[in-house]
Amino acid sequence: MKTIGVLTSGGDAPGMNAAIRAVVRTSIYNNVRILGIKQGYNGLIKGNIEEMNLSSVADIIHRGGTILRTARCEEFQTDEGIEKALNVIEVFNIDGLIILGGDGSFKGAKKLSEAGVPTIGVPCTIDNDMGYTDYTIGFFTAVETVVDAISKIRDTSSSHGRANIVEVMGRSCGDIALFAGLAGGAESIIVPEEAIDIDSVCRKVIKGRNRGKLHSIIALAEGVGNAYELAKEIEEKTGAETKVTILGHIQRGGTPTAFDRIIASKMGNKAVELLIEGKSGRAMGFKDNDIIDLDIDEALSQEKAFDREMYEVAKILSI
Numbered sequence: 216m217k218t219i220g221v222l223t224s225g226g227d228a229p230g231m232n233a234a235i236r237a238v239v240r241t242s243i244y245n246n247v248r249i250l251g252i253k254q255g256y257n258g259l260i261k262g263n264i265e266e267m268n269l270s271s272v273a274d275i276i277h278r279g280g281t282i283l284r285t286a287r288c289e290e291f292q293t294d295e296g297i298e299k300a301l302n303v304i305e306v307f308n309i310d311g312l313i314i315l316g317g318d319g320s321f322k323g324a325k326k327l328s329e330a331g332v333p334t335i336g337v338p339c340t341i342d343n344d345m346g347y348t349d350y351t352i353g354f355f356t357a358v359e360t361v362v363d364a365i366s367k368i369r370d371t372s373s374s375h376g377r378a379n380i381v382e383v384m385g386r387s388c389g390d391i392a393l394f395a396g397l398a399g400g401a402e403s404i405i406v407p408e409e410a411i412d413i414d415s416v417c418r419k420v421i422k423g424r425n426r427g428k429l430h431s432i433i434a435l436a437e438g439v440g441n442a443y444e445l446a447k448e449i450e451e452k453t454g455a456e457t458k459v460t461i462l463g464h465i466q467r468g469g470t471p472t473a474f475d476r477i478i479a480s481k482m483g484n485k486a487v488e489l490l491i492e493g494k495s496g497r498a499m500g501f502k503d504n505d506i507i508d509l510d511i512d513e514a515l516s517q518e519k520a521f522d523r524e525m526y527e528v529a530k531i532l533s534i
């Protein structure tokens with residue numbers, strides 16, 4: 216393995232920079248040339264590529280976003296797009312690739328490895344929606360951001376005696392809502408994995424009010440539906456003024472938590488070692504407190520399991 220290419224793809228996630236740093240430094244430590252591919256698969260198709268050195272990744276471990284920039288690339292989903300990427304890989308003498316991203320990006324990694332390019336995927340997405348790994352890089356940073364927001368919204372919720380819906384990201388995965396809802400002490404958590412029971416949400420608002428509780432926080436996963444319609448219904452049924460805060464892209468930024476930096480560093484390091492060992496088509500993950508790697512096909516086929524036990528605990532604690 217003489218030359219490795221690294222790219223970040225899909226939505227950015229805090230901790231991507233820590234992973235890039237680990238990939239670059241481990242490659243250089245092993246006397247492997249390391250190329251940074253800009254703007255995800257777009258850069259691979261267009262040859263937007265630069266050699267990296269130790270200084271290229273100095274002072275980035277604590278930064279959100281990705282110094283390589285990122286993109287969602289439709290062209291790469293076509294046979295022509297793959298063909299163009301394979302040409303660029305040949306022209307730049309790239310012997311192996313490390314792809315940092317979520318499941319869409321992993322599908323691209325799988326195609327490249329099937330086309331004979333040794334490729335390893337490192338899971339980076341705030342959504343934590345990849346079934347084979349307990350946690351993805353970026354998830355806990357997003358959860359911290361949401362918990363911080365909930366605490367702030369709770370102050371104003373109490374001052375006004377309102378109900379406040381806090382809508383969080385996650386696509387069809389409710390993990391950000393679940394984890395942040397539990398940590399933030401939300402009165403209700405609404406996720407796509409569980410049938411929505413608006414009457415139970417309303418009962419919590421009314422019961423809380425009756426025992427003198429001033430605030431009511433409802434953590435809502437974006438995959439469930441329209442937050443404003445929900446607010447209207449809650450307001451009609453409870454008489455409590457109900458406000459909506461859609462946190463949006465604030466959840467994607469910020470300095471990564473120590474946990475995200477640690478798993479990013481370990482996975483980035485291991486991904487390079489796997490390529491040097493001659494492995495391909497592997498997905499890095501974190502399972503039962505350990506860094507793992509498994510076949511990328513198998514990783515993609517594993518369905519994400521919802522932590523029902525945690526959901527039940529959150530329900531009990533918010534009575």
Ligand code: F6P
Nearest residue numbers: 226317340341342384385386467
């Ligand atoms: O996959 C990460 C994510 O932030 C999702 O939670 C969200 O639905 C989506 O990306 C937003 O994508 P974009 O930044 O392209 O609007």
